[in-house]
Amino acid sequence: MCTPGLTFVASNVLDPAKTLDEKYNKFYNDEHLPDVLASGLTKLALRYKNINTESKMPYIALYPVEDASMTGSEAAVKLIQDTRKSKTFDGEDIYDYINFDIRRYEKIQTYEAYQQEGRSGNERGRTIICVGMEPGDEADFDEWYRKQHLDMLGMCRGYRRCTRYKNMDDQQPRFLALHEYDCKAEDVPSEQIKQVVATEWSKKIVGEAKIFDRNVFELIQAQGQTEINL
Incomplete structure (x- = not known):
């Protein structure tokens, strides 16, 4: 059975x-995303913008795949090569204008927080909190997520789901959690989240982490089979 990525x-x-x-x-919305979808490597292309205008990671694009091994396939390499020359930039090399940091992940957990009347459970959150972490104790870190952290976050207003991943190339931070909220970024329940991360177990996990990187993004573009979740 294939592992999603x-x-x-x-x-x-x-x-x-x-x-x-x-x-x-x-370039990204009108040229690049359609090219990615046409390649057959993914059925869904998502783009998000960081609410922190000073961030070194102002934009991210997410492409879920049914088989994590596809992220490093010959087709993926060819796509990168074929899209270097951009029509938007008059045929010039896009890498002269834009920096890309490409990371490959395999999925390790999907957590669905709730379903309300009239919802299918497939709705996408408008805001995503992206947390990259390199834990001190990997086993304790995974147990914390599965036995406490996500259940508590699931009680927060507007929390939709979490999808967790592990980096396939051992790039640090190796672990990525994408927390989706139904609301705008400005309406994310910060006070409730503070209570969630105030538990002794949470403070231990975060305090022992070798890397903890948290960014808040808002969805700006969704193309392809948009009913698909991460």
Whole structure:
């Protein structure tokens, strides 16, 4: 049985003086995402924008795949090569304008928080909190997620689901959690979340983490079979 995976791409404009966000987003939305979907590597393409305008990771693109091994396939390598020359940038090499950080993951857990009347359970959250972590004790870290942390987050207002991944190339932080909320980023229940991470177990896990990286993103583009979840 295949293990589902995710191609995670963080990107940013190299020189804002040379490339405006408007042109960058036109390339991504009108040219690149359709090319990715046409390649057959994924059925869904999602883009998010960081609410922190000073972040080194202003945009991310997520491409879930049915088989994690597809993320490093010959087709994936060919897609990268074929899309280097951009029509939006008049045939110039897109890597001269945009920096891409590509990471490959395999899925390790999906947690569905709740279903309300009239909802199928497939609705996508408008906001995603992306947490990268390199734990001190991997077994304790996994047990914390499965036995306490997600159940408590699931009681927070607007919490939809969490999808957890492990990096396939041992890039640190190796573990990625994508927490989806139904609300806008400004309405994420920060006070409730503070209570969740105030438990002794939570403080131990976060305190022992070698890397803890948290970013908040809002969904800006969804193409392909948008009923699919991560």
